[in-house]
Amino acid sequence: MFYAITRAVLNFLFFTILGLHVEGRENIPDTGAIIVAPNHKSYWDPPVIGVAFHNRVIHYMAKEELFKNPFFGWLIRQFGTFPVKRGAIDRTAIRQAVRELKAGNPLGIFPEGTRIKKDGLGRFHSGMASLALMTGTPIIPVAVIGSRDLPHRRGPFAVLIGKPVPVNKQRPNDELVKEINDDIKGRIESMMDEYKRKNIK
Structure with missing residues (x-):
């Protein structure tokens, strides 16, 4: 009821x-694990x-800083959100992420790791691509x-949902992570550019 x-x-x-405005809802699978990989500009x-x-x-x-306020921490946990320590390898968060994917849930990860206040996209970190490789989970840009x-x-105010990008399960390495990050980043930039061409005069 609360949800x-x-x-x-x-x-x-x-x-x-x-x-x-939302485009691409037909690209969302009705069931099964996916990694949702959005750009990040705002809370x-x-x-x-x-x-x-x-x-x-x-x-x-x-x-994890978002969970310091007891009420807000409780609130976002109601929607399946869980904490991760930034700046270090958080094995507890990684195990939780893998559990969510094994349960067939969508996992949301901001590849940039934090809000990017400037125009365009920031540098993509390794977490999103590494998890996709470890679990063989498709990524939705x-x-x-x-x-x-x-x-x-x-x-304009819009969410553009790309087609799932399949990822083969294998051991992550720097080359594979970069390849996936570049692919997803390029797809997000292409969706943005196309939308702006059509809608911003």
Whole structure:
């Protein structure tokens, strides 16, 4: 009940009030593990992407600092979010991420690792690609446009969902991680560029 009410409130906020536009929902598998890999501009990104993925609940890895506030920590745990320590290899978070994927859940990872305030995408870290390789989980690239200024809307506001990118299960190495990161980053940039060409005059 709590989840349904919260989602209804967020749907009203993002779609009705702020005019969120979503493309590519047909690319979301109804079942099975996926890694959701969006760009990151705002604290609003997780709930925005959450309502865009209307038929799945995304379990996010989130920096442990967000859990220091007891109420907010409790709140985001209700949606399957779990903490990860940044700047070090967090084996507990990795094991939890693998459990989520083995259970067939969507796992949300921001490849840039943190919010990127400048235009364009930041450097991709190794976590997203490494987990995909370790588990053989397909990756869905996601482009979020216009979230940086929320709750005020300035210009287009959209979530663009790409086709799943299959990943073969194998031991991660630097070359494979870079190959996957470059592929996903390129797909996100291409979706952004195409959307802007069509919608920004």
